[in-house]
Amino acid sequence: MRTLLIGIGNGSRGDDALGWLFLKEIEExxxxxxxxxxxxxxxxxxxxxxxxxxxxxxxxxxxxxxPDGFIIKKCEPANSYFFSSHLQSPETVLYLSKSxxxxxxxxxxxxxxxxxxxxxxxxxxxxxxxxxKALGSFRTSVLYEEAKINVxxxxxxx
Amino acid sequence: MSxxxxxxxxxxxxxxxxxxxxxxxxxxxxxxxFHIVEFRGFERFIQGHPYWQAPNLVQRLCGICPVSHHLAxxxxxxxxxxxxxxxxxPVATKLRxxxxxxxxxxxxxxxxxxxxxxxLLFGVDAPPEKRNVVGVAVENRDLAVKGITMRKFGQELIxxxxxxxxxxxxxxxxxxxxxxxxxxxxxxxxxxxxxSIDTMIKWSQEVVDFMKDYHNKNRxxxxxxxxxxxxxxxxxxxxGALELYDGKLRAIDSEGNIILPDVEADxxxxxxSEAVAKWSYMxxxxxxxxxxxxxxxxxxxxxxxxxxxxxxxxxxxxxRREYFEFTGSSVNNCTMYSHWARLIETLHCAEMMKxxxxxxxxxxxxxxVRKGDERQVGIGIIEAPRGTLTHHYEVDDKGKxxxxxxxxxxxxxxxxxxxxxxxxxxxxxSRQKTITEGMLNQxxxxxxAYDPCLSxxxxxxxxxxxxxxxxxxxxxxxxxxxxx
Numbered sequence: 135m136r137t138l139l140i141g142i143g144n145g146s147r148g149d150d151a152l153g154w155l156f157l158k159e160i161e162e163x164x165x166x167x168x169x170x171x172x173x174x175x176x177x178x179x180x181x182x183x184x185x186x187x188x189x190x191x192x193x194x195x196x197x198x199x200x201p202d203g204f205i206i207k208k209c210e211p212a213n214s215y216f217f218s219s220h221l222q223s224p225e226t227v228l229y230l231s232k233s234x235x236x237x238x239x240x241x242x243x244x245x246x247x248x249x250x251x252x253x254x255x256x257x258x259x260x261x262x263x264x265x266x267k268a269l270g271s272f273r274t275s276v277l278y279e280e281a282k283i284n285v286x287x288x289x290x291x292x
Numbered sequence: 293m294s295x296x297x298x299x300x301x302x303x304x305x306x307x308x309x310x311x312x313x314x315x316x317x318x319x320x321x322x323x324x325x326f327h328i329v330e331f332r333g334f335e336r337f338i339q340g341h342p343y344w345q346a347p348n349l350v351q352r353l354c355g356i357c358p359v360s361h362h363l364a365x366x367x368x369x370x371x372x373x374x375x376x377x378x379x380x381x382p383v384a385t386k387l388r389x390x391x392x393x394x395x396x397x398x399x400x401x402x403x404x405x406x407x408x409x410x411x412l413l414f415g416v417d418a419p420p421e422k423r424n425v426v427g428v429a430v431e432n433r434d435l436a437v438k439g440i441t442m443r444k445f446g447q448e449l450i451x452x453x454x455x456x457x458x459x460x461x462x463x464x465x466x467x468x469x470x471x472x473x474x475x476x477x478x479x480x481x482x483x484x485x486x487x488s489i490d491t492m493i494k495w496s497q498e499v500v501d502f503m504k505d506y507h508n509k510n511r512x513x514x515x516x517x518x519x520x521x522x523x524x525x526x527x528x529x530x531x532g533a534l535e536l537y538d539g540k541l542r543a544i545d546s547e548g549n550i551i552l553p554d555v556e557a558d559x560x561x562x563x564x565s566e567a568v569a570k571w572s573y574m575x576x577x578x579x580x581x582x583x584x585x586x587x588x589x590x591x592x593x594x595x596x597x598x599x600x601x602x603x604x605x606x607x608x609x610x611x612r613r614e615y616f617e618f619t620g621s622s623v624n625n626c627t628m629y630s631h632w633a634r635l636i637e638t639l640h641c642a643e644m645m646k647x648x649x650x651x652x653x654x655x656x657x658x659x660x661v662r663k664g665d666e667r668q669v670g671i672g673i674i675e676a677p678r679g680t681l682t683h684h685y686e687v688d689d690k691g692k693x694x695x696x697x698x699x700x701x702x703x704x705x706x707x708x709x710x711x712x713x714x715x716x717x718x719x720x721x722s723r724q725k726t727i728t729e730g731m732l733n734q735x736x737x738x739x740x741a742y743d744p745c746l747s748x749x750x751x752x753x754x755x756x757x758x759x760x761x762x763x764x765x766x767x768x769x770x771x772x773x774x775x776x
């Protein structure tokens with residue numbers, strides 16, 4: 135299954151780098167399995183991007199308390215709009231994909247709990263633990279397995 | 293009892309701003325302010341850095357117009373390595389121009405389709421849950437898809453030239469880092485992966501036509517809403533043509549009389565000064581010879597169409613002539629005409645992109661960088677999407693930046709936006725028994741027409757808290773609220 139991973143965050147702002155670091159790890163260790171996009175924020179035009187995929191996973195840092203430090207959950211389209219032009223939710227981007235391009239990819243969100251957000255700060259120890267757990271869990275999930283099957287099929291074609 | 297109305301944050305603009313309107317005992321508007329609450333810092337932050345870092349560092353001011361800062365800084369840094377705009381190689385000049393037009397094209401598309409069109413399509417007092425780009429997507433799919441695709445075209449061209457859509461690098465001191473490859477250029481001409489440049493020109497014309505029709509139907513509102521006289525500033529070629537990358541500074545008054553006669557951009561310090569106000573982090577630039585009170589100028593699309601003699605591409609020039617035939621005067625002081633002017637510029641940028649994409653020089657990878665005798669002062673001025681943008685750097689003998697002055701487009705429009713807020717406060721909010729959301733949105737509509745980029749205007753550094761302070765008619769603080 136053609137799967138896109140979108141990492142949202144800012145590599146210069148402490149634990150806000152979680153989304154990008156997740157993608158970086160996948161890029162290095164699972165090269166070619168997924169298509170990857172790094173974002174500071176989701177924007178309206180990302181609806182055009184995700185409309186070309188069967189499955190999308192949005193990975194982002196969160197301030198919310200999560201019992202395991204992360205969670206992978208289904209994302210459904212929702213008609214909500216943030217006042218800024220360049221900060222939209224995964225649900226809104228999905229909704230726009232459905233409305234404008236008549237395609238709704240199967241979508242999931244993966245928030246990872248972070249703690250520190252200041253400019254120039256490194257990733258906090260606890261956020262790093264959550265990142266490793268999130269990567270481990272993701273690699274045993276159906277999202278990973280089905281993307282893997284697709285890569286095998288692709289390789290066989292060649 | 294006196295009353296204060298606060299709009300916080302102002303929506304569908306780039307960055308965070310706040311408006312306070314103070315009413316007296318009778319409900320008349322006493323004072324109104326458009327406050328910029330983001331904190332400035334880049335002018336100081338950049339001191340001590342080597343000059344060659346500036347074009348990449350300063351573009352971090354913003355995620356919407358980084359290319360404009362990159363190019364304005366690059367022009368200034370060129371001078372530090374002894375290269376004036378006329379010394380830059382033709383290849384480098386054309387590649388930088390192409391990047392610049394792509395940036396203005398995508399920025400103008402973003403503003404019209406994402407920020408302004410909801411007010412125009414649904415009305416300024418439509419419910420806020422409908423009055424946004426999602427509402428446009430649901431009710432006018434064709435327009436929304438075109439808007440997104442036009443923005444995408446500009447961003448993809450920026451990516452091809454600078455490596456990334458946001459915070460990429462094309463310009464280096466004295467030139468450019470690379471040229472385009474033939475296969476990269478082909479992407480924008482053949483329309484296989486996304487619609488071609490010819491489609492961009494066609495769609496730009498269609499949107500200009502849409503706006504002309506909109507003006508025909510809504511003339512009374514557009515002719516009067518937040519209309520007020522002011523000066524207009526921009527840059528032109530020596531023959532008076534609109535020039536967005538490297539021109540001479542021209543300012544006119546509200547009736548079209550030239551008050552700054554095509555002076556060299558490098559001499560801006562002789563003509564401009566900047567004032568500050570205790571209620572805003574944004575500066576107030578003005579022409580010295582006219583003074584602080586009346587010497588401010590509008591900048592951006594409305595001002596540029598007013599002050600130039602013509603647009604040097606045929607379709608946009610035709611559209612400009614129709615625009616002035618419609619307005620019936622040689623200078624337009626109506627805030628809401630900014631949208632029409634912006635779309636004419638969008639068409640101009642599409643035409644310029646096509647001209648440059650077809651120019652074989654952009655594929656040439658020779659003579660990309662030139663060098664002259666080093667200097668200690670560099671000034672770069674361009675017309676950014678939102679107006680005249682000035683970068684000024686001074687370096688020590690080791691090449692470290694010791695002084696930086698940025699006059700960002702939105703700061704030139706600071707007085708104009710405050711004037712527009714005052715207009716709405718007086719004409720719409722004064723003496724009303726009930727203040728509706730639609731009335732308050734009209735304040736934002738007036739500001740939004742100037743497409744302010746508040747992050748740029750204050751050189752904000754990241755997430756800043758908002759502090760709301762309420763004062764009674766004696767100026768006593770009666771409440772405050774902090775929002776992170």
